[in-house]
Every structure is written in structure tokens, then in C-alpha cells.
Amino acid sequence: MEADMATFFTADTHFGHAGILHGLRPGFASIEEHDELLIEAWNATVRPNDTVYHLGDFSLSKDAAYLERTFRRLNGRRKVLVVGNHDKRNRHLPWAEQHEGIHEISIEHRHLILCHYPMRSWPRAFRGSLHLYGHTHGLLPGTTQSQDVGVDVWSYRPVSLDEILERMASSDTQPEERVLTR
Template sequence: MKTKTTTYFSADHHFGHEGVIRMCGRPYSDAREMDEALVRAWNARVRPVDTIWFLGDFAMGSSPERCRELFARLNGTKHLVRGNHDGKRVLELPWASQHDLVQITVGGVRLVLCHYAMRSWNQVWRGSLHLYGHTHNTLPPTTQSCDVGVDAWDFQPVTLAEIRERLATVDEEPEEMRRAREQGEENGDAA
């Protein structure tokens, strides 16, 4: 019998980065404690057979050796969407793929993945979702976009079902759609 796999999303671990603890109010005393907690949280959810899309900023302040050691301990087939802190030490890790922006379909849902939040993205009018990192839970989600970084999701990777459950509670529509509706109302068009 074939094992059912799950696809996960995450971002912004900043392995080795002492400053992110203070900057984001993370509950760790130092980077070593944070790194170990993030590895445990990842592996508590992601199995070796699962897939994870990591939306940037894997490490900051970690040596190439430490990056390799942490990467090897993390479960799953790991894909990278590059972030602003993903230098050579991260890019040389054995990711299954690397992208600046990628469009995928998971469970019949179109996804646009980028480290950065976008105001508009491909297929937004047809229900595609945009997942991003970088903002460390400082940008509110819209009905079709959200931050998948660890600061927004209790320091663990998240599934599409969990993302969709959160988005179902949001009223703010994507800016491109909201502005088109507002312009239509200004011109007397029914939205």
C-alpha cells in the first residue's frame, strides 16, 4: 500500500540568528535553543515521505557546516523558494529544487509561492492563493494570501488545509480585486 504524503509550507527559520529572537519576540534564550526547537517542531509534523516548500530565510549567522547539519536532520523532500538571507551556505544545500517564484498545484488548488508578499499574482481572479514569508507575521492575510513563516504558525510547518481554514476567517480581499471592485463602483458598474 502506498503511503499518503502531505505537502507542508514554512519560512523564516533564521537558523543561527540571535537577533531574530529579540526582533520577533521568539520564546528562546539563544540561537542554539531556537534551532533545536525549530528542528523538533519541523520533524514532529513533516515525515520523511512528505514534501515541504520552504519560502526563504533558512539560516542567518550559521556556518556552512551548521547549515548542512541542520538541513540533514530535517524530514521531507525540501524545496526552496529563495529569501533575502539565503546566501551560498543555504543555496549549496541539496534542495530538491530552488526558485525565486514558483507556481504549483496542491490538492487542486493553484499556489503562487514567493518569499515576498505580492499585491497581485497570477490567477488571483481564478482563486489562486499566494503564500509568502519575509514579514514575520507583520502583514495581515487576505482571503487569498498569507504568511507561512514560523512566526505566524506557532513555529511549525503548516498544511494547505490549515492555511485555507485560516483564510476562511479573513474578510480582506486581495488588493487587486478590491481596487478593481472600487473602481467599478466609482464608474457605476456592478461588481
């Protein structure tokens, strides 16, 4: 059964946050249309038994009932939050885990540093550790070891580690700390 479960990463969904439509995500008629597209894209990617690491800014809505309904509509047996700057109201949701700041995990023999914010340097970078982040809505390009996993970068959906690794492999930009210490 373990083989049937996959792990995905995402960030910056901003469910219920109408302000996101005015700058970063124009083209949606309403926040309801935006949210429905994100839910559809999430559920087309994530299966019911999968794990999703959400690297912050799940929502910026004051409507707790709306957030609860939205959360429950999203596929995934385990949803883990790495808290972002807009997650004050999202902590009451039934996350499997919640983490402040940096969260370190290993998946498929890869050491990952998860944080809402991009970092110029991170633990174990010199040993091949990868850094996944959100917050920048695709404005800060990734490197051979770091990548924005936010929905703005990945067609409004969560992304697998294989897809992230493929994007990193296509980059010719080394992490700044590694370049400067050569």
C-alpha cells in the first residue's frame, strides 16, 4: 500500500483572498472561481491517500467555515503546514502537522529543507540538501538545489519531487553560497 501513496509540495494557494486577484493573479472573475480552479487542480494531482506539504499562505480569509469546507474538499490523507506569513487563521484546520520556520525531512533518500521563505543559504546545502519554498509567487527563480513550489509556478497545483528535481536539473544557476565559496 505504501507504493500507492505519493508526496506533493505546494504553497501560496491564498484561498478566499480576493486581494490576490488584483496583482498576482488577474484573469479570474471572482475569488470563488479562483478557489474552484485551485481545488480542481489539487484534486486532479493529489489522490486521497497522498501527503501534501503546504509551505505557507494556505488562505487569507476571515471565514472559518469557508476555510474548513475548502480544506476538507482537498485530497490527501496527510496535509502538513509549514507556516507562512498569512497563516494566522489557518492553524485551526485539521493539519496532520504544523511547523514554524524551517522543517527538515527526507524523502526518496533526499534531504529537504522546507520553509515558506526562500533562503540564500540553508542547512546541509554543501551535502546536496534541497530547499523548497514559496512566498515569492514565482518571482524568484530557482537554482540547481532550490525551487519555489507555489501554485503560481506549477499551473495552480501541487508538484511532485520528481517534477521539482527535473526543473532543478534544467537550471544552470548554482546556489549563491556554493558559488561564493569556490
